[in-house]
Amino acid sequence: MITPINKGNLSALNNNAEKTQKLESQGQLQKQNSGLQSQRGDRVELSSQVKLFKSLEQEVKKMPEFDQSKVDRIKQAISDGEYSINHERLANAILAADNEGKW
Numbered sequence: 001m002i003t004p005i006n007k008g009n010l011s012a013l014n015n016n017a018e019k020t021q022k023l024e025s026q027g028q029l030q031k032q033n034s035g036l037q038s039q040r041g042d043r044v045e046l047s048s049q050v051k052l053f054k055s056l057e058q059e060v061k062k063m064p065e066f067d068q069s070k071v072d073r074i075k076q077a078i079s080d081g082e083y084s085i086n087h088e089r090l091a092n093a094i095l096a097a098d099n100e101g102k103w
Helices: 007-025 048-062 068-079 087-099
Strands: none
Touching: none
16 A cells, blocks of 8 residues: 655654664664675665655655645635635535544
């Protein structure tokens, strides 16, 4: 299953990446490649998953907190009197959030 990356779950992914990295550095995970040994002894390499998480973390940090173009479109629609609210949908969303304990 693929989990979408967003700022809400980034810290959990980062924590998992850090745990994996810590376990690898402590030698508690099995080596996946036979080429992990060098002439000087053992070395630690980050798994591809940890590298991916670190890369995604940097990309998410670059993202804006909100979609400014969407905000601008909604503002314009309100100004033009073209923005309509589906009151039933809004009420259902509020009730659902309340039932989930998000309030």
